[in-house]
Each structure stands twice: as C-alpha cells, then as structure tokens.
Amino acid sequence: MSSNEDRIARWRARREAEAAAREAHGDLPTSLALIASGAETLATAAPEDAGALLAALVTGLRALPSQTNADRRAIYDALARGMERGGEAAGSNPELAELRRRQLRVMVRLVESDLRDGIDVRAEGYRPAAIEEAMVPLTASYQRLLQRREALETQAARRQAVLADEAYSVALAPEDEADMALLRGALDRIDATRGPRRHDDERVGPRTMAALLRYELRLLAGESRIALAWTLLGPAVLLTLISLLYLVVGTHHILDMDVQTFAMLGATTWIMFRQIIFRTSTAFYAHRALLNLRPFTATTIGLGQALIYFLSYLGVFAVLITGGALTGFFTPPVHWLQPAGWIAAMAAAGAAMGVIFGSIAVIWPYFLRFAPIIERALQLFSSVFFVSEQLPDQYRPWLLWCPFAHALQKLRSSYFDSYVSLDANGEYFFVWLGVLVLVAAVMQRAVRHRSQPM
C-alpha cells in the first residue's frame, strides 16, 4: 500500500519538478531542463563544497546519452545555466557565481581528460584524481576576491564618513574595547583639565621656558654622571695654570689681590663666558629638532642653553668660593650682589655673542670652526690673566679697547676690598653689551626663516 503511495508521491514530485524545470528552462529538452533545474541549488552551497557539483555532473552523464562531445557539452551547459539562474535567484554575490563557473570548468576539464584516458567516469564513487588540488586555488582566490570587496566597501564607507566629517568607527577587536574605553576616559580628563585657549599659544612664555630648561637640564645630567663635576674641572685647571704662572715668579699678590682668588675669578668667569658662546651658538644652529614645537625658536633654544650654563657656573662659583673661603685658599668677597651682577652681565654678553655666532653659522656653518680662535684671541685682551693696572700706561689701551676687560676688572674691583680698578669703565662695557644684544636681535631675526626644523 505504502509503496504504491510512495510511487504516486514520487511521480507527482517528478511531474512537479519537470513542470518547474520546463517553466524555467523551457527552451531545453525536458531531460536537460531537469539537470539545469537541479543545479540551481548548487549555486548557494558552501563555496568550498565542490562535491555536490561533481555529483550533479556525474549523475547527468549517467542519466543522459553522453557518448558524443556535443551531448556532453549540452549537459555541461545545462549545469552552468542552472547554477547561473540559481545564483541570480538567491542574489548571491558575483564572486561566488564566478567561483562556481570556474569550479565547473575545471571539473569538466578533469572529467574529459579521464574520459580520454578510458576511465569510467560513470562508475559509482568516481572522483577525478586531481580534483582536490585543483579546487584549492579556486577557493583561495575566491576568498581573496571577497576580502578585496570588503576592503573596497570599507574604504567607500570611510570616504563617505570623511566627506561628511564624521568619525568612522574603526573595527576593533573585542579585547580592544575595554582599552578603548579607558583611553577615551583619559582623553576626556585631559581635555577637561586643559587650560583655556590663549592668544599667546605660539609665543614662548615663562612656563614653556621653564619646561625647556628642565628638559635641557635633564639632557645635561643624562649625558654623563661626571658632567657637573666636569664644569668644576675646567675652571680648576685654568685657575691652577694662571696661579702657577704668578707663583713660579714668586708673586703672591697682584695689586693687593691674592693670586688664587684673582685667578679663580678670571678663569671661572671666562670659562663660563666661552661655554655660553659655544653652547648657545651650537644650539642655535644645530638643535633644530625642538623647532618642531611651535613656541620654540632657534633663539629661545640658544638662550635656554645660555641660561643653563650661567646657572651651572653660578653653582661652580658658589662651590669654589665657599669651599675656598672655608679652607682659607680664597679670599671671600666683600660684596655678593655686585660681583654676581658682573658675572650675569658677562653671561648676557656671552649669550648675545652666541646668538650672533649661531646666526652666522646658519648661513655659513663653517664659521663655528673660528669661534674658539676668536674666543682665544679675546681671552688675551680680557683681563683674564692680568689687569690693565699692572701694565705701563702706554700699553693699557691694548687691553682697554676690549669691553670684557672692563667687566672683569669691575668684577674684581667689586669682589676685593683692596683693589679699585681705575681704568675700568662700566658704561663702556654696557654700551658694548647693548650693541651686542641689538646686533644679536637683528641677526637672529634675519636668519630665522632659514632655521628649518629637523
């Protein structure tokens, strides 16, 4: 009973399938239309699943006369046509349809090759030998196509967001989400605590200058642990040299100043002066990485260096004078402020000269090679080793043209109670200082556009 009903059901199903096949592929003979119709579902199978397609192909070959090339081509075409239609109906992507086409083409080639070799392709369980390795590259290229399409879609979405000036949501891994929330929170806090917008954002203020000094000091300290000790060593060596010259010829006092203190004042001030010139000019010319931060200019960076070396040498003075006075090696100063003022004035002169040298170096970098020679020549005339009052009258102008000689003699004059410099003229020095600062200001402005950030 049931077998009869089954038969009826099968017959009905076949008739319905035939009707559907004829409707869809009416221009084909019914048998081919059935194959085409059966292939429609293949279009939507999993991309890497080529087994169903092979099964449909072999079934077609078995079911229909397929001895001639033309017969077989009709079957293959029916399969292709069915899959196209199935793909269109299911709205599957063009990449998948292309994959199916390629899979069918490769399979047909393998089957035809086996037929030529006399292999029974209609046998149960038939599988072309090379089918697996032939399918793998097809699936791989399909995956690549899919990825490319996704990338293009992402890019198009991004482009839309950019044109609309919206934030595009970058795809985040689930484990990134928590970090993202933390980072967003941190940025919000930073924005909330940020100071109000100022008009002078681009100018260097005391806060940015302090930050620059702190940064440069950290660099100086980071250079070497002995960097600070080294700043003490320079003056010590020079003052020993000067003192020895005097002590060897038996001089212990110069115009009532003791030789050691006399030498110490000249040597330390001069070394500070030359260090400031060299460091400022080098920083002005070469430290261009910091120019990328807007408030900083070559001048601020140069002056930052000058300030650091000025402060370091104030420290050196403090250590030398305190230590020397305690041990009785140096005479302590009668005033503190006045000598400090003269040292500061010398530092200012050094900074101005540094900026001038740096400005020249921006145009002619080789100039910095001459800086030590110029400094050495100036040293001879700047009352480092002796003061003008030690010389006969006719030779004094040889020294007194140099403004730094005036400053160093004034420095000693204010330091010692016993010595008053009659030759030194403070006004002469300060006029020179004013000229130097003015020249420096003009020159740094003239070359400012040539200092390119590194």
Next chain:
Amino acid sequence: MIDLFDVSDAPRVFGETVHLLEDEDFHLPPGRYALMSQTPEWHRPLLDILGGVRIPARGRVVHGGRVSWPLGRQGFVRGKATGIDIINLVSAVHDVDPEETADLVTMLVSRPDLIERGIEHWPQFARIEFTYALGLVPDFDIYVIDGSMPSEPSRFTRLWQALFEERLVGKTLILSSYRQKQLLDYCAKALVYEGRRFSVNDDLEACIERYPLRPSREDATGGGAQFAEDGGDLGF
C-alpha cells in the same frame, strides 16, 4: 583655518634655494586636505610654513586655533631624552596634565617599558608609535601630518586610528603622505601647491591621478652638531 598674508619664502631645500612662495595671499577654510604637488620633496618646508614652525622670509601666517607639531616626523623624539622627558616638555608647552598624558601614552603604545629609557635606544617603530600617541593628547584645531600614519595591523594602529577618528571630527587636517589609501581615508579635498601658489581642489581622486605620490626624505634638512664639542670645556 589658516591665512597667509603676502607670504614669500625661499628656503634651502636639498642644497639649493627654492622660491617656494611669492607674495602669496591664501585662505584655507577648515576641512581635511591632502597636500598635493608635482614636487612632494618640497612638502616639508611648505608644512613648516603652514604649521607655523618656521616663519616665512616675508609676510605673515595666521592660524585660527591650536596647531599640532608636524606629526609623523621624527622631530624632537630623538636623542638622549627619555619618553618621560618628552612627555613633560610637550605637556608644558601644550598645557595638558603630564601624568594623564604619560598614562595615556603608556596605555596606547606597544612597548610601554621603553618610555623611561633614552629614545636613542628605541627601535624605529617605538618612536613612530610614541610620536603619534603623543599627538593625540592635546586637542588641536589644526592637525599637520608629515608622513604616513600608522597602518601596520596591530593593537596600537587599531586603537590609534579609532581615537584619531574621534579627535578629527570638525577639525582641520593637512596631510602629506605618499600612501594613496591614507589620503582617501582621511582627506576630503586636495590642497594643491603649484606654481608657487596654493589652491583648494574638491576632486581629490583626480588630484591623486594627476600628482605624483613619492615619499619625501625622512629628514629634509641636513646638518647637525658636528661642531658641538669643538670648543672643549677647558679654558685653554
């Protein structure tokens, strides 16, 4: 918004004086621009002028808001300083909290352990990550980017891109990059430099076709501290 008033500029680029701008008056409205020209090797000095880190030989450049330093350059992220030193410096200059800044950068970069070490010992990728991470911190109105943005598939890139997208909304961007994808991903229009003038072109795709995309040299300016130690510390 950036305004150029009567700007002329002739810097030295690759050993010769180049007349970059000649009496240029230009108004750049807010927006996202890709800097494009026939000479990408001149982008660096142009960005210096646009970003305000170098004043032109003549004329005036006015910015409507806070400008970033040129991100993507190695710039000041180099030398003996540690990451913390740089964070402190940038925080002071841009008025942001240094502790929070350090926290954020540490959270973001791939190698947070390097931050307390000297930058000269960092691998290249760490410097790049650091400078881009730091660039996120101050809320700039105008972002200037000289070089390619992070694009390697990594946690840092994903997070940075997501945060930068949010930072960039409503802001101005000037990007000079040789990577076409990044130009399209971040820019809406082209800022065209041609014949010593700037102009804005709405068709970025066409400009990308027309102008070459070449990497500019990493460091467009030579020179260095070769004379730094000549003076010596001793007074004789």
